[in-house]
Amino acid sequence: MTSLKQGARGPEVAELQRQLNQHLPASQRIPVDGDFGPRTATAVREFQRAQGLDPDGVVGPKTRAALGQAPGASSGGSGSGGGSGGGAQAPVPSGGKGGVAPKLVTLDQLCQVMTVVKRARAETMLDPLNRAMGEFDVNSRLRISAFLAQIAHESGEFRWMEEIASGQAYDITVNRKKALELGNVNPGDGKRYKGRGPIQLTGRYNYRAAGKDLGLDLEGNPTIASQPSVGFRIAGWYWKKRKLNPLADAQNFWDLTYRINSARLHYEDRKKYYNRALKVLA
Secondary structure, three states: OOOEOOOOEOHHHHHHHHHHHHOOOHHHOOOOOOEOOHHHHHHHHHHHHHOOOOOOOOEOHHHHHHHOOOOOOOOOOOOOOOOOOHHHOOOOOOOOOOOOOOOOOOHHHHHHHOOOOOHHHHHHHHHHHHHHHHHOOOOOHHHHHHHHHHHHHHHOOOOOOEOOOOOHHHOOOOOHHHHHHHOOOOOOHHHHOOOEOOOOEOOHHHHHHHHHHHOOOOOOOHHHHHOHHHHHHHHHHHHHHOOHHHHHHOOOHHHHHHHHOOOOOOHHHHHHHHHHHHHHOO
């Protein structure tokens, strides 16, 4: 498969555009017209930056792998298992950055846990979700169940990859104390570093810390945190940073929830998803 760059045309470009759109917020998606023009080139470069690749705008083997387009790779179909979840019983090898995404949860299983999300939306999220879980060792039935439960609640079953509120409430011009706690030292930082991703990364300090560990310039490009390929990695980073896997292994969902939301808001809703996931993945 040849590399693609600006000026290329044809079905391969159209497929590339479809893959890119899976990683972009709805407002930033590009036309699927088979024409590798300036908008597609910009989208490629932004995707490459988000993945820590050389942002040269050329779609070669590394960029294809990150998109899930490597020869023989899955594009995020339903997989198999239908709900039996056999592969989620015990830890499986980690992975998820480039190459074929690990099949830690299937599309059917995901839709059984999150019963409101539209199947097409869930399919868009499946590949980056599995990659992030593989990368951060969320790789057993107990860990996956707890992880899915928390992100299902926090994101409203993937409806919100960006905070609904403007973020102005934690701007230094509105609430100085809260803003400084989050590292929002400049006017406008509240909106700039509002909650994004399935676990709502918030505040300049947190964007900086996550970006440093993930090799991404989240402080300089905060909006990419709402892209599935980035947002799920942030959620996995947060999960491992807060040492949530040991709590999931111990089935200590009460303390695990505290580390995500210290007030344990809507605990019963989170627990509903947890119990459902345990059954689906049994």
